[in-house]
Amino acid sequence: MSKKKKIDAVVLEQRVLADGIMDITIETSLAEDANPGQFVGIYPKNKSTLLPRPISICEYDRENGKLRIVYRIAGSGTAEFALYQPGESISILGILGNGFPLDKAEGKRVLIIGGGIGVPPLLGLSKALHEGNEGVKAGSVTMVMGYRNSDNFLADEFKKYGNLLIATEDGSVGTKGNVIDACRENKVQADIIYACGPMPMLRGVAAYAAEIGAKAYISLEERMACGVGACLGCICKTKNIDEHSHVNNARICTDGPVFDADDLEL
Amino acid sequence: MSKKKKIDAVVLEQRVLADGIMDITIETSLAEDANPGQFVGIYPKNKSTLLPRPISICEYDRENGKLRIVYRIAGSGTAEFALYQPGESISILGILGNGFPLDKAEGKRVLIIGGGIGVPPLLGLSKALHEGNEGVKAGSVTMVMGYRNSDNFLADEFKKYGNLLIATEDGSVGTKGNVIDACRENKVQADIIYACGPMPMLRGVAAYAAEIGAKAYISLEERMACGVGACLGCICKTKNIDEHSHVNNARICTDGPVFDADDLEL
Amino acid sequence: MNTAVTIAGVTFKNPVMTASGTFGSGMEYSEFVDLNRLGAVVTKGVANVPWPGNPTPRVAEVYGGMLNAIGLQNPGVDVMIERDLPFLKDFDTKVIVNVCGKSTQDYVDVVERLSDQDSVHMLEINVSCPNVKEGGIAFGQNPDALFEITKEIKKHTKQPIIMKLSPNVTSISEMAKAAEAAGSDAISLINTITGMKIDIYRKTFAIANKTGGLSGPAIKPVAVRMVYEASHAVKIPVIGMGGIATAEDAIEFMLAGASGVAVGAMNFHDPYTTINVIEGIERYMEEQNISDINEIIGAVK
Amino acid sequence: MNTAVTIAGVTFKNPVMTASGTFGSGMEYSEFVDLNRLGAVVTKGVANVPWPGNPTPRVAEVYGGMLNAIGLQNPGVDVMIERDLPFLKDFDTKVIVNVCGKSTQDYVDVVERLSDQDSVHMLEINVSCPNVKEGGIAFGQNPDALFEITKEIKKHTKQPIIMKLSPNVTSISEMAKAAEAAGSDAISLINTITGMKIDIYRKTFAIANKTGGLSGPAIKPVAVRMVYEASHAVKIPVIGMGGIATAEDAIEFMLAGASGVAVGAMNFHDPYTTINVIEGIERYMEEQNISDINEIIGAVK
């Protein structure tokens, strides 16, 4: 693995993926080190905002040095990103964090659960486990994605990598309710679960994993400053004393963002 | 006269005029109200810098709504301006200040003195007094411009409007020395002097005017915040109690930037 | 939808005011802004006699804000009464006169002169200007001195008074309490934070006075914190300011505890800021289904 | 060209340090920065025992800076001695350990544990953290308390100490003088200014702790002013920090009176900031024909 860097990347293309959701592809040497579940920090150019925005890698192309990133316009930084044109240079920090642990998935029944803007980072993961291009091939891949309504961004792409179930809040597609409702409705079984989404969903995932006797790896989110483990801004509570911090806190940016759900105080 | 406005203007063209000196033309309805010696405030887009940059109007075209502005790259704001491309939209505040009082010049021997980045605002003035297009035509126009070296920006344009003398610090063109040296060397006589440049030069101009019995109007510079007379940031010292401030201070941005040299404590 | 707020018995059509010293006497910005739309115009600090202020440079730009050391240049209270107040009387807005002085007697002279001016709705007492050598901030950095001067001024005023507090103190709560205990009808904060800028190429201070007061978005988090602390320390109403650029900023101050808000340095960035803030507050109230602006005052605890 | 400075007998190859808490133990940023090039690595505050710190959110972005309320999470001095110091020992840079505590005894415990650690060149005593309820800032906002704790700590230290001052005070000069009078070998400033941010849509504080410390370019003018005031109030050397982003900023602090400078929040904006500052200072010295960096310390009066 190479060192982390702050580096200039070039925008290759950008499009509106869904209402308020953007899909951007950038060219950067950092792609060489990308793994599913890792993230980059993107720096706005607006000089009143100095911190990098943590955004997950949706897909990566190591050979061609490309990263695909899907993000929601949530505030001033992402609103600025949405204006970037092909050819434009942007500053990014990466590769950050530890991705999903793939090794445990070989030959196993894998369940991948995403909600809202937690959906995008799971695309590269689903692809890797389906195609085995990271040296690990799942026995089966089931994906459960939760959306607000019928605007099911990325769903068509997920379908290529296994069985996709959808939950929508308004019931317009798939199960009416959340991803756990969809899991129950379809009696989804699994040996290993990977999930990303809002905290209440992740708590549900951990509980569901316990119910069906699966192991769950979940990706957390927290406000970050440095992104590299130095500021201690982005901690989550751990059940046991953390090896680095010597208290019950782990740093999401460096020890995560993906954690074994059993290790966390959720 | 219309009200002052903060308004968007469009860059029509921009070029390098001399080393570190830019020549930009913008399209704006504010041009309707422009007079020689007035200025605009240009807002940088860089959000760490919030104050408008006061920059004089070099030339104006009221009919076609154009302002020509010549500026030196002096810091972060002007460095940003230098990157503006044709078609780009910029925010400006104007028209600001009172220009040169032309009415006194009818039929008179006019001497126009500029130094360094004080040269540009005198171009529109020379043109107006030479052509009489503001309803006042000078009897004669002599111009004395001071430069550091042979990089005599705008000199060719000044020549169209009368007799141009040049002073250079390094002696490469015209008189070696400053503009007052050039005036003395050429025994320049005048009824009325208009000047813009650094304070030591303006003091010299006021003294020279007294010597030759001319009236001098000089354009001052000071750090500004509001540009519209509200903050009292940009004052100069006056000989008599100022009508607005009731102390011996006048506001350069609104009572000036052009003052009767006799009224000032230089 | 009600946007009116009442502070010390004076009702403002909306909570948005101008911060003293950043809006002249109202005249300068009336070219840009319809003064009738403002909650109040707060005028530049005025003394008993004209003050010449400090030497130039008086202002300097810094990251996200500016420094100023105007030194309270003002034409004196007589000119204010003869020129500025008649101008402001024609507008349907409240007028708050900001008062400065070097000694207690100076302040008393000004407030007495203004006491029979019907067009003056409130008096804001500036005991927090960091840019004048004598008086001013000396009263604003010591709770006992603040108590004494407030009490003395109160004896001579007809209009309700607002003591304007300095942020350059260890405990803003203590200062707020001193003002309240001495009978101030309201408090306003923050005045500028003392700062300095050095030109490293000329090796000089960017401001002739060496130090200047920092204002603008850079100071907003400090101002919001102090408004929160002060409004929790006292029962009298608080007017908040410090870096307000948008309606969101103004609402942040109100949620923290401010009954009124003032726009200062950002008028220089955009002369329409006050109007944009007023319109933005109305939009926020609509979106959030808030029928009365008073609901949000101090709503975040 | 000499860029070395000597502070309380310790010589730094250049005046550029990291600000405590923004650079971890040095390990995290060693992926970006060659630590050998730094004047000093200043570590995150360490207590006698591990501290869990505050709940999240602990950080929030604001205009030109950020708020933090980490609450001094740290693994305790034993881990520092076993893990962090051995790591730092391999670099040719000076090591300053930042020390925190809730009581005087806490501080004494830490400095005593560190007194026989040769790899620790100086101790920076953080009595100015606004984000912990007990101790900490209580010592940093009262000159008498500062004097007492400084004196007590001095009795137990082998290395020279730097008292780190809080900007949340009425008079920084008074605090600087108290530290000097009690025997502090140097002072550093400024720690963060207490601030607050409110999310107007969620109607909550952006920081779980309600208030957080403001850092970044927004606070630079306040920091420069305080460094100027403090360095004129005392004879001991001053280490300046607060919003340093560029070499120009660092030089500004030195001209104001700082013998050393530290880069804090801007490490998060650009992990290479320290190196850029070091290189920029060298360029400035060349351009300005300055052969010894010590010439510029306090050169603007």
Ligand SMILES: Cc1cc2nc3c(=O)[nH]c(=O)nc-3n(C[C@H](O)[C@H](O)[C@H](O)COP(=O)(O)OP(=O)(O)OC[C@H]3O[C@@H](n4cnc5c(N)ncnc54)[C@H](O)[C@@H]3O)c2cc1C
């Ligand atoms: C590990 C990780 C991965 C993420 N991956 C994605 C992704 O793939 N797609 C996506 O759309 N979003 C993702 N997010 C959320 C994303 O970071 C925020 O939406 C984004 O930072 C908002 O920035 P802004 O300037 O638009 O909003 P503003 O509200 O203006 O930002 C202000 C500050 O708050 C921080 N902030 C705001 N919201 C969040 C948040 N939810 N999480 C963390 N910091 C926040 C910003 O980074 C910034 O420092 C991820 C967050 C984390 C921690």
Ligand SMILES: Cc1cc2nc3c(=O)[nH]c(=O)nc-3n(C[C@H](O)[C@H](O)[C@H](O)COP(=O)(O)OP(=O)(O)OC[C@H]3O[C@@H](n4cnc5c(N)ncnc54)[C@H](O)[C@@H]3O)c2cc1C
């Ligand atoms: C009435 C007037 C007319 C002017 N006309 C011209 C002109 O026609 N061409 C030209 O090149 N320059 C002119 N100047 C100077 C010009 O305003 C400054 O060069 C410019 O503001 C520098 O901005 P900056 O961001 O590049 O520099 P920075 O140093 O980064 O600016 C920082 C702050 O200082 C202010 N500032 C810096 N230098 C000056 C200065 N010399 N005068 C006033 N404020 C300054 C800036 O406006 C800004 O607020 C004029 C100034 C005044 C007052």
Ligand SMILES: Cc1cc2nc3c(=O)[nH]c(=O)nc-3n(C[C@H](O)[C@H](O)[C@H](O)COP(=O)(O)O)c2cc1C
């Ligand atoms: C140029 C300028 C002049 C000021 N003059 C005064 C004054 O006369 N009286 C006063 O009480 N405050 C004065 N202030 C302080 C402001 O009213 C306000 O408290 C401060 O600037 C913080 O608000 P802001 O960040 O929105 O500017 C002045 C501020 C500036 C920038």
Ligand SMILES: Cc1cc2nc3c(=O)[nH]c(=O)nc-3n(C[C@H](O)[C@H](O)[C@H](O)COP(=O)(O)O)c2cc1C
């Ligand atoms: C995330 C964070 C953590 C900090 N932790 C400490 C600390 O442990 N001890 C300390 O003395 N100062 C701490 N500080 C204060 C900094 O060392 C520095 O004094 C302050 O941030 C101002 O400098 P800056 O504006 O360059 O960041 C911390 C600052 C930040 C932003």
Ligand code: FES
């Ligand atoms: S963001 Fe700094 S430690 Fe994670």
Ligand code: FES
């Ligand atoms: S710049 Fe504000 S009065 Fe002139």
